[in-house]
Amino acid sequence: MTQAVAPQETAQHGLTAHSDGDWANRVPVQTRSERPKSTDVADFAEVTxxxxxxKYTPVAKLDALLNGRLDGGRLPVSVSEIAGVTAEWVSRDDARIGRAGTPEERGAAAAWSAFGEAHVVTVSSEEPVTAVxxxxxxxxxxxxxxxxIEAxxxxxxxxxxxxxxSAQLSENVEIVVGDGAKLTVVSVQQWNDDAIHLASHYATVGRDASLTHxxxxxxxxxxxxxxxxxxxxEGANGEALGAYFADAGQHLEHQVYMDHDAPHTRSRVTYKGAxxxxxxxxxxxxxxxxxNNATGTDSYEQNRNLVLTEGTRADSIPNLEIETGDIEGAGHASATGRFDDEHIFYLQSRGISAxxxxxxxxxxxxxEVIARIGDAATEERLHAAVEAELADSAR
Structure with missing residues (x-):
């Protein structure tokens, strides 16, 4: 009598599992939504x-934030006093914590495990207000x-x-946008040269609401x-904008995730760096x-990098996953290059030096990105900071 042979298990993409170990479970996660999530640092292995x-991050410089003991006490922070905006410290078991997202990697989980109190900023005004x-x-x-941050x-x-x-800071920022609300959140990093900053921002956007990040x-x-x-x-709108300027020896990294999980949502992502x-x-x-349920989605993302000198490196990786064919449109673009010679020639022809x-x-x-902030004082200060960066490059 012939003995029946059990079929071999098949892993993703039709690959066949070997008998020497749990091979199938070692296949890298291919879909962003399938990444493991936890607020407990112990659920994540040490970073290699x-x-x-x-894999693009200088992890050796982050050892204290990834593996060390973190001070989870209150940060020294100030908030401008504006009618319609409140700020308070709450315990980590407050019901307002944990609504916007969950860490997907060890750095964010370490910060979540360590903090003692959360700083809650609430915008309640139905007229536009600004808080710093x-x-x-x-x-x-x-x-x-x-x-x-809640609207x-x-x-x-x-x-x-x-x-x-100066800082060695690892943090999680939750952003909750209520139905019909319009919120802009701006994060400005003008740290000293020795600063190390890991930040994960999570946002949930309500019905017919809009977030500009x-x-x-x-x-x-x-x-x-x-x-x-x-x-x-349904009807949520999200825009993610970024501007960055990296100098010698500096590492600036941004990983953006736009998750369409309801019908008739819209997103735009534009990041530009020098x-x-x-x-x-x-x-x-x-x-x-x-x-699959995000029918009627309209989405587009792009990244542009301008290389000013030799010896720099810009990694740019757009990824697009579509689980339904019933969408308005979706696309992505990425480009890295030097100055456009035609633009330079045109300006020189008008009497402007090279x-x-x-x-x-x-x-x-x-x-183009900085002008979207909507606060004149902040925009002017950042314009001056970019000018200072450019002046340094000319020396």
Missing amino acids: GREAVW VTRDALDAAPRAAHTV AAHAQGLVILENAG IVVSLGGGVVRLNPSIHLDH LQGEGAHTVWIGDVLIR EEARRLVVRGFLF
Whole structure:
């Protein structure tokens, strides 16, 4: 009698599992939504730098934030006093914590495990208001932080997170946008050259609500800021914008996730960066997921990098996953290059020097994003910071 042979298990993409170990479970996660999630750092293995989410990051410089003991006490922070905006510290078991997202990697989980209290900023005004949250008095001690920014239903507001000075900071920022609300959140990184900053931003956007998320990274030794925007209510709109300028030896990284999980949602992603100096390194990874239930989605993402000198590196990786064919449209684009010679020639033909022509091109390139902030004082200060970067490159 012939003995029946059990069929071999088949892993993803039709590959056959070997008998020597749990091969099928070692296949890398191919879909962003399938990544393991946890608020407990113990659920994540130590980072080696070979993981998909860490392979572009100088992980050796992050050891204190990934593996060390983090101070989870209150950060020294100030918030502008504006009618219609409140700020308070709450315990980590407050019901407002954990609504916008969950860590997908060890750095964010370490910060979540360590924080003692969360800083909650609530926008309740139905007329447009602006609040500035300043963190510029930190020190070099490794810290963990948790911030919640919430816009009540039909509220309108602009919240600016100002980061400056020295720091070793790992943080999670939750953004909750109520139904019909319009919220802009801006995170500005003007840290000192020795600063290390890991940040994961999670957002959930309500029905017919709109979130504009803007990142401006100009300072810091290592900055890794990853926004995840979940359009999980019908008619939600999300825009993710970024501008960054990397100098010699500086690492600026942004991994953007736009998750369409409801019908008739819309998203736009635009990140633009400039690089100059030996060892300047930028990383942009853009993930867009259009789920099966997200019919009528309209989505587009793009990343542009302008290389100003030799010796720089810009990694740019757009990813688009579509699980339904019933959409308005979706696309992505990525480009990295030097100055457009035609633009330079045109400006020189108008009597502008080659050096000034290059400065004008870079200004226009980055200011397109900075001009979307909507606060004149912040925009003017960032314009001056970019000018200072350009002046350094001309020396």
